[in-house]
Amino acid sequence: MRAFPSSDLKPKRPYSPARLAIVTAGLIAALGFVTAAMLFASYQDALREQQLTLRNVAVAFAAQTAGVSQAIEGASLGAARMLLARPATPQATTLDDTQVQAAHPYLLRLVLFDADGRLAGSVTPGTSSLDMPSFPTPPAGAPARRITVSDVDRVTGRAVLNCMHPVRDRAGRLVGTVVAQVDSRRFERLYNLVELGPGGSVTLLHLDGTMLVRGPGYPAGIGRSFLDTPLFREQLPRASRGAFQANSPIDGSAGLYGYDVVEGADLVIITGMKRDVALAGWFGRLWTALAFYLLLSAVLVLLAWRVARDTRRQYRLVDMVSASEARLAKRFDYLSSIVNAIGAPVWVLDGARRIVLANDAFARLVGRPRDTLPGLEERAVFDGADSDRERRYEQVLANGSSLDAAGSVRDGSGEARTVIQLTSRLASEDGKAHLVNVLTDITERERAEARLAWLAEFDPVTGLPNQLQFWRLLEARIAAAAGRELAVVTLVLDRLHEIIDLLGHEAGNRALRQVAELLRDACGDTAVVAHVRGAEFAFLRDAAEGRPGVERFATELHALMSGPLRLDGRDFYLGPRLGLALFPHDGQSADELHRNAQGAASGAGIELEQAVRFFSASAHSELGRRLTIEAHLRRALERGELRLVYQPKVTVQDQRVVGFEALLRWTSPELGAVSPVEFIPIAERTGLIIPIGAWALEEACRQMGEWNTRLGRPVRVAVNLAPRQLYQKSLLDTVRRCLDRYRIERGCLELEITESALMSREEEVDVLMHDIRALGVDLAIDDFGTGYSSLAYLKRFPLSRLKVDRAFVRDLGRDEDSAAIALSIVNLARGLKLKVVAEGVETDTQLGVLRSMACDEYQGFLFSKPLEREAVLPLMEGVRA
Numbered sequence: 001m002r003a004f005p006s007s008d009l010k011p012k013r014p015y016s017p018a019r020l021a022i023v024t025a026g027l028i029a030a031l032g033f034v035t036a037a038m039l040f041a042s043y044q045d046a047l048r049e050q051q052l053t054l055r056n057v058a059v060a061f062a063a064q065t066a067g068v069s070q071a072i073e074g075a076s077l078g079a080a081r082m083l084l085a086r087p088a089t090p091q092a093t094t095l096d097d098t099q100v101q102a103a104h105p106y107l108l109r110l111v112l113f114d115a116d117g118r119l120a121g122s123v124t125p126g127t128s129s130l131d132m133p134s135f136p137t138p139p140a141g142a143p144a145r146r147i148t149v150s151d152v153d154r155v156t157g158r159a160v161l162n163c164m165h166p167v168r169d170r171a172g173r174l175v176g177t178v179v180a181q182v183d184s185r186r187f188e189r190l191y192n193l194v195e196l197g198p199g200g201s202v203t204l205l206h207l208d209g210t211m212l213v214r215g216p217g218y219p220a221g222i223g224r225s226f227l228d229t230p231l232f233r234e235q236l237p238r239a240s241r242g243a244f245q246a247n248s249p250i251d252g253s254a255g256l257y258g259y260d261v262v263e264g265a266d267l268v269i270i271t272g273m274k275r276d277v278a279l280a281g282w283f284g285r286l287w288t289a290l291a292f293y294l295l296l297s298a299v300l301v302l303l304a305w306r307v308a309r310d311t312r313r314q315y316r317l318v319d320m321v322s323a324s325e326a327r328l329a330k331r332f333d334y335l336s337s338i339v340n341a342i343g344a345p346v347w348v349l350d351g352a353r354r355i356v357l358a359n360d361a362f363a364r365l366v367g368r369p370r371d372t373l374p375g376l377e378e379r380a381v382f383d384g385a386d387s388d389r390e391r392r393y394e395q396v397l398a399n400g401s402s403l404d405a406a407g408s409v410r411d412g413s414g415e416a417r418t419v420i421q422l423t424s425r426l427a428s429e430d431g432k433a434h435l436v437n438v439l440t441d442i443t444e445r446e447r448a449e450a451r452l453a454w455l456a457e458f459d460p461v462t463g464l465p466n467q468l469q470f471w472r473l474l475e476a477r478i479a480a481a482a483g484r485e486l487a488v489v490t491l492v493l494d495r496l497h498e499i500i501d502l503l504g505h506e507a508g509n510r511a512l513r514q515v516a517e518l519l520r521d522a523c524g525d526t527a528v529v530a531h532v533r534g535a536e537f538a539f540l541r542d543a544a545e546g547r548p549g550v551e552r553f554a555t556e557l558h559a560l561m562s563g564p565l566r567l568d569g570r571d572f573y574l575g576p577r578l579g580l581a582l583f584p585h586d587g588q589s590a591d592e593l594h595r596n597a598q599g600a601a602s603g604a605g606i607e608l609e610q611a612v613r614f615f616s617a618s619a620h621s622e623l624g625r626r627l628t629i630e631a632h633l634r635r636a637l638e639r640g641e642l643r644l645v646y647q648p649k650v651t652v653q654d655q656r657v658v659g660f661e662a663l664l665r666w667t668s669p670e671l672g673a674v675s676p677v678e679f680i681p682i683a684e685r686t687g688l689i690i691p692i693g694a695w696a697l698e699e700a701c702r703q704m705g706e707w708n709t710r711l712g713r714p715v716r717v718a719v720n721l722a723p724r725q726l727y728q729k730s731l732l733d734t735v736r737r738c739l740d741r742y743r744i745e746r747g748c749l750e751l752e753i754t755e756s757a758l759m760s761r762e763e764e765v766d767v768l769m770h771d772i773r774a775l776g777v778d779l780a781i782d783d784f785g786t787g788y789s790s791l792a793y794l795k796r797f798p799l800s801r802l803k804v805d806r807a808f809v810r811d812l813g814r815d816e817d818s819a820a821i822a823l824s825i826v827n828l829a830r831g832l833k834l835k836v837v838a839e840g841v842e843t844d845t846q847l848g849v850l851r852s853m854a855c856d857e858y859q860g861f862l863f864s865k866p867l868e869r870e871a872v873l874p875l876m877e878g879v880r881a
Contacts, residue, residue, distance in 0.1 A: 017308055024304040028297045035293045043282055047256065050278040051243035054258030054271045057194055059241065061202060062260035062269045064190065068106055069265040070827065072180050073165055079110040080167040080178040083121040108160065108181045112167070113138045115174055133160040136179045147266065149184075149212055149223045157219035159184045161212055184213045184222070191215030197277035199253065207236075207266040221250065231259060231270055248272065345439040351432055353378045353393070365439070367412010382409055392423055397433050400425050406442075417443045459531040461509050462516035470530035470538055474590040477540065478583060485543035486583040487550040489527075490597040491519075491557060494575035496535040503568055511567055515574070522560055527553070535574075538594065543582055547614070554578045558612045577601045578612045630682050632668050637695055642666050644699055645866035646717070648875065649837060652847065652855045657875060659716030661752070661859060662700040663866050664692070689722040696720075698738050701749065703869055705742030711876055718750035718780060723757035727764075732771050739775060746776025752803065754782050758793050766796060773798040780837070785825055794832055802829045804855075806840025813845035826853045 110123040117138035133151040151160040161182040169175050191202035192215040204213040209227025230246040240261040248255050256278050259270040345362035355373050363370035366381045379385040392403050402424040408416050420440040428434050457469045500508035519529045527541035543550050564571035579601025587593035600613045646660035666674045683689040700719045707715045780801035811818040829836045838850050841860035
């Protein structure tokens with residue numbers, strides 16, 4: 001032990017000003033390089049982001065324009081057929097809204113020319129109030145689909161787009177040409193909906209380079225050719241969709257552009273934005289970064305100057321005291337070797353309670369360098385004075401005896417240590433009394449005892465109260481409630497096991513500790529949180545605010561646990577469920593309240609917001625109902641209580657029955673008729689859907705074989721497949737056996753599959769569906785449009801039909817959005833050569849809209865409710881083969 005540093009320790013020279021200047025300049029240069037690199041990367045990102053935005057806007061407008069183009073073409077051909085069917089007269093005819101459908105807002109007139117180019121008649125929409133343009137020029141030579149522009153208003157930029165379509169009879173002979181005259185103002189208003197900043201625009205051009213429509217308006221450019229621009233010279237030959245940078249052909253300013261070719265038409269949409277506008281946000285970040293760089297450089301220069309000045313001062317001070325310290329150090333060398341040989345902390349105090357000597361063990365205890373201890377007051381080393389210790393010191397100095405006592409001190413890391421301190425009196429060389437202290441550390445022994453007591457009350461992973469302590473606290477709060485309401489909340493993390501499965505149990509424990517910390521901070525002083533077991537936590541809080549206050553608390557917990565949990569560079573979502581029970585309404589004991597809260601979390605309660613549920617007494621009866629249904633359902637198949645009914649599928653155009661969908665029904669002797677809405681989810685959750693689905697498939701095939709024999713012709717039947725059935729390895733063998741056993745012809749059996757079933761185990765499902773298709777079984781997507789999966793499966797899997805969900809059919813004729821979605825599905829299916837079946841058709845209006853969309857088939861109460869099997873034959877006997 002040494003009280004002072006040795007005289008042979010020399011202070012280091014301070015940094016030279018030149019060295020500090022070089023270091024500071026290097027830091028400033030490095031900071032400038034990093035700032036410039038970040039700004040350049042930000043500049044590139046800003047350009048790419050704006051180009052992607054412009055490309056996406058072009059794609060959206062191209063899709064909208066393609067839909068309008070198809071609608072105009074359909075309306076044109078419909079009008080041509082109407083004009084050809086009536087006596088020849090060139091006078092104008094008026095169309096009603098059902099004849100022009102979606103093309104109505106865009107059409108001004110439909111003009112028909114015969115094969116010789118003579119005017120055969122014209123058609124105008126029934127509600128059109130616009131001034132009619134001049135008649136278009138008759139097509140010359142062999143007519144073809146093309147678009148021209150005429151009647152350009154050079155003040156407003158409004159023009160008429162002439163869309164020519166050849167008309168042929170059933171034999172394919174040309175009988176004339178129909179010209180749809182379209183108002184460009186409608187397109188211009190549509191394109192003006194997007195705000196692209198000053199100088200931004202959305203333009204519709206023909207593939208021959210002619211500008212047709214521009215928003216905002218540009219009268220001088222309508223009808224003008226822009227073929228000699230980068231779009232037509234470089235971009236379109238390379239790709240039909242993309243983005244690029246170029247100078248504007250109108251004002252020469254630098255700009256960003258996105259484009260997309262309109263599918264099915266010789267048109268292209270291009271969206272543009274001035275580069276200065278696109279980079280406006282980036283310029284703001286540029287000036288902020290420059291200001292920050294200059295400020296930080298100035299701070300670095302100031303700090304370098306301060307360091308150089310302070311270092312020189314410190315060197316002078318150290319040089320002054322080093323000589324005196326060297327003289328005193330020799331006196332402690334001999335004593336240091338003796339005291340340092342003792343393993344327990346030892347230190348000597350003078351009358352003023354300043355440290356005179358200390359060994360290495362004491363230096364390690366207090367966490368200070370041993371050379372800095374002499375001269376320090378004991379209370380500075382032990383972070384404060386201790387009155388009991390001071391009384392012992394006075395007693396030892398007065399009586400000259402030795403005393404020991406147990407106490408607590410904090411070591412250098414701030415950790416409390418339990419010790420036994422022995423203090424004795426010692427006379428120094430000058431005759432003054434000193435105090436010699438020796439410590440014995442008993443911390444580990446006491447910690448072991450405390451650990452055992454703690455584990456009985458707390459969870460060792462999270463540090464939260466365990467279930468035993470939570471129940472004791474809950475019982476105590478119930479006993480002291482005195483009429484006050486209490487709330488017990490149970491939190492279950494459904495997906496915590498995914499962390500353990502992927503990263504192991506140690507990662508699962510770390511996740512639990514993170515969750516516990518979040519919950520502890522969220523509860524604060526308002527609630528007690530405990531880790532009950534595994535992925536379950538419990539909360540106890542006062543419910544003085546009533547049900548609304550407890551509901552807010554639970555909703556906040558659910559929002560907190562619904563966010564991502566970051567662990568080992570990954571985001572995990574824990575899937576929280578919360579159940580709530582109130583005292584005294586939902587239980588009188590701790591066990592009953594906790595059990596009811598757990599039941600609410602499992603679903604036996606009233607749903608508030610998805611996974612946050614209150615317990616209610618009526619929930620027990622609902623749970624009992626579900627358990628009763630499950631118990632009877634397990635015996636329903638063997639008792640023959642299940643049956644199939646058959647919903648007719650009818651063609652939209654001629655109302656001809658082309659098949660049936662087999663639907664499952666259950667009538668229980670004890671429960672009566674049970675709705676499929678009740679028992680099918682239970683069957684799927686418990687796995688009973690596998691044997692029930694296999695029975696339904698075989699029963700449908702058996703019934704098809706019987707009908708085929710009696711009618712002498714095949715009957716098509718569709719059977720639903722649950723996702724669990726699709727993942728059964730025996731499904732292919734089951735289908736093959738049913739087809740062979742009941743001699744079902746190819747194309748008669750159809751299997752309906754939901755979108756979600758296709759997205760799991762894609763490789764296995766792909767192989768299975770191709771194998772099933774090879775057996776001659778058709779495949780259909782049920783409830784199409786309600787899933788969340790990628791449409792890529794429509795191309796990948798061998799599908800035959802799409803079934804439009806009844807949610808879109810229900811509002812046809814009343815809601816334009818539903819009609820637009822249904823039309824998009826029909827167009828998508830037509831482009832992929834798939835049949836379309838509409839579900840839930842109940843009104844003539846719905847059927848009329850579907851007919852105008854050229855939907856193939858429908859099913860619903862408008863034609864017939866599901867039929868018992870005995871009623872199918874009479875219906876089919878009246879249908880021609």
